[in-house]
Amino acid sequence: MAAYRHESRLDAAAALVLDTRELGRRPGSMRVVQREVRAPRRIGLDLVAVPADAALTLDLRMESVMEGVLITGTVSGIAEGECSRCLEPLHEPVSVHLTELYAYPNSATETTTDADEFRSVVADLIDLEEAVTDAVALALPLQPLCSPECLGLCPTCGVPLAIAGTGHGHETMDPRWAALATSMQSAVLTEATAVTEPTGEREPSSTVASRTDHGAPTDVEEK
Ligand SMILES: [Zn+2]
Numbered sequence: 287m288a289a290y291r292h293e294s295r296l297d298a299a300a301a302l303v304l305d306t307r308e309l310g311r312r313p314g315s316m317r318v319v320q321r322e323v324r325a326p327r328r329i330g331l332d333l334v335a336v337p338a339d340a341a342l343t344l345d346l347r348m349e350s351v352m353e354g355v356l357i358t359g360t361v362s363g364i365a366e367g368e369c370s371r372c373l374e375p376l377h378e379p380v381s382v383h384l385t386e387l388y389a390y391p392n393s394a395t396e397t398t399t400d401a402d403e404f405r406s407v408v409a410d411l412i413d414l415e416e417a418v419t420d421a422v423a424l425a426l427p428l429q430p431l432c433s434p435e436c437l438g439l440c441p442t443c444g445v446p447l448a449i450a451g452t453g454h455g456h457e458t459m460d461p462r463w464a465a466l467a468t469s470m471q472s473a474v475l476t477e478a479t480a481v482t483e484p485t486g487e488r489e490p491s492s493t494v495a496s497r498t499d500h501g502a503p504t505d506v507e508e509k
C-alpha cells in the first residue's frame with residue numbers, strides 16, 4: 287500500500303530515485319550507479335548522526351532479476367556527534383553495504399508477500415531513500431567513541447582524562463573512613479609534635495592526650 291501512496295510523488299530526477307527504464311527488464315542486465323547525494327534528513331541517533339544535507343556517496347549496482355530490480359553496493363558518508371565517554375565532538379566515517387530487492391508490480395513477490403515486507407518498483411522508478419536511511423542508521427555505533435582508547439571524563443571533577451593526563455586523581459575516601467583517617471592523622475601529628483619537643487620540656491599531659499586520640503578511633507570502629 288505504501289508503494290501506491292508514493293507513486294504520484296516519486297520524482298525521477300530526485301537524487302535517491304533510480305530510473306529502471308535504462309536497465310530494461312531482461313534478467314542479467316546491470317548498471318553501475320555512482321552518485322554523490324545529500325542526506326534527505328538527519329539520519330541517526332542522539333549521540334551520532336549523518337546530518338541532514340551531508341554528503342552521501344552511492345556506489346551501487348542495479349541489476350535486473352526475475353522478480354524486479356536488485357540493488358547492491360555501498361553507501362558511505364561521515365556521521366557527526368560526540369564521544370559517549372568524553373563528550374568531545376567526533377566525525378565517524380560510515381560505510382554500509384546495501385542489498386535490496388525492488389519487486390515489479392504483479393511479480394510473484396508482490397502478489398505473495400505483505401506490502402510492508404518488500405520494496406517496489408513504482409512506475410519504473412526505485413526510491414532508495416528508505417533503504418539508504420535505514421541502512422545508515424543501523425550502521426551507526428550506539429556508543430560512539432573518539433578513539434577506542436578514550437579515557438573518558440574524571441568521575442569526580444569531569445575533566446577529560448586525555449587532557450588532564452594519567453597522573454590526574456583525587457584523594458577520595460568513604461566518608462566513614464575519611465572521618466577515621468582525619469582523627470588518626472591528627473593523632474599522628476600530635477605524637478610527632480610531642481616527639482620533636484625537647485624531652486625535658488615534654489609535659490605528661492600531651493602524652494596522655496595523644497594516647498586518648500589513638501584510642502578514640504578504635505572505639506568508634508568497634509561499634
Ligand atoms: Zn572520547
Ligand SMILES: [Zn+2]
Nearest residue numbers: 440442443444
Ligand atoms: Zn578529576
